[in-house]
Amino acid sequence: AAASGGGLLLSVLQRLEGHDRLFVLVAAMTRFATIYRAALILAALGGLFVSPYCYAIHLVGIIDRSAILRNVIVAITQNGRSLLLTMALGVVVVYFFAIIGVHMFADAYGSAADDAVEGGAASDALVDANASGVARTVPGSDADEGNCSTLMRCFVFILTQGLRQGGGIGDAMAGVPWAHPLHSARVFHDFLFFAVMNVVFLNILFGIIIDTFAELRDDKNTIETDMTTYCFVCGLDSDTLEKHSATGGF
Structure with missing residues (x-):
């Protein structure tokens, strides 16, 4: 689902130019789903390089399920x-x-x-x-x-x-x-x-x-x-x- 969503976003961006493309990109990046997945990625990186306790953030995924x-x-x-x-x-x-x-x-x-x-x-x-x-x-x-x-x-x-x-x-x-x-x-x-x-x-x-x-x-x-x-x-x-x-x- 994430891959199909990313492909759809790329196809939409290719059809737009200038300010419209920037507006769509900002709107996509500020969606809760995008911010949520970015936070999970940062937590995973934090668990690898900072502290294993950062992995605990992934437990909030139970809410999404x-x-x-x-x-x-x-x-x-x-x-x-x-x-x-x-x-x-x-x-x-x-x-x-x-x-x-x-x-x-x-x-x-x-x-x-x-x-x-x-x-x-x-x-x-x-x-x-x-x-x-x-x-x-x-x-x-x-x-x-x-x-x-x-x-x-x-x-x-x-x-x-x-x-x-x-x-x-x-x-x-x-x-x-x-x-x-x-x-x-x-x-x-x-x-x-x-x-x-x-x-x-x-x-x-x-x-x-x-x-x-x-x-x-x-x-x-x-x-x-x-x-x-x-x-x-x-x-x-x-x-x-x-x-x-x-x-x-x-």
């Missing part, structure tokens, strides 16, 4: 724009929570030194407790700065940890005593993040992908119904043909 896996990829890429816009909205919401976190709950996010102490990797790290009872690094120690000491750190920490926690970013933060003046604000903050990001946002992403699967299934059923109930030559449905047929068959 399975219609089911192709539908999985289509379900993600068909509504890629909607997914990207939804994720961009999620990043904006996380940024808002980072602004709140860096100004109100910075100490509750802990630090890299606190994480090491919890994991037993740096038991000699200097840790103190502030007025709210939340563990934090002692000022002037050699330990790392807090996870929410800057807006960028707070944003990255919430983005990487918040969505991976079953209960939201609150699971990755230290607790706040009941008597603390910001206790009510902290409860509202944790619940709002869980409701907006872990419940609504993630389900929107999953819903877009699941709806795409449903659309693909409906399209497939429509095609199969059209093939079994309509004549592909005249376009008449099976009932009409059976009604006017001498044999009564479709």
Whole structure:
């Protein structure tokens, strides 16, 4: 098939001249099939001359051989724009929570030194407790700065940890005593993040992908119904043909 396709391309190029030939050549080189096969060739060359691990890229060929896996990829890429816009909205919401976190709950996010102490990797790290009872690094120690000491750190920490926690970013933060003046604000903050990001946002992403699967299934059923109930030559449905047929068959 590849050889016949290449021969067809050469025959088309021979009939064209100038800009038309260049346009057809660029269009052919930018096709997904061409780029895909070129990537496989580069991976093979990389496996020969760079590292055998480059051969692992050839494993993606299973997608090209399975219609089911192709539908999985289509379900993600068909509504890629909607997914990207939804994720961009999620990043904006996380940024808002980072602004709140860096100004109100910075100490509750802990630090890299606190994480090491919890994991037993740096038991000699200097840790103190502030007025709210939340563990934090002692000022002037050699330990790392807090996870929410800057807006960028707070944003990255919430983005990487918040969505991976079953209960939201609150699971990755230290607790706040009941008597603390910001206790009510902290409860509202944790619940709002869980409701907006872990419940609504993630389900929107999953819903877009699941709806795409449903659309693909409906399209497939429509095609199969059209093939079994309509004549592909005249376009008449099976009932009409059976009604006017001498044999009564479709």
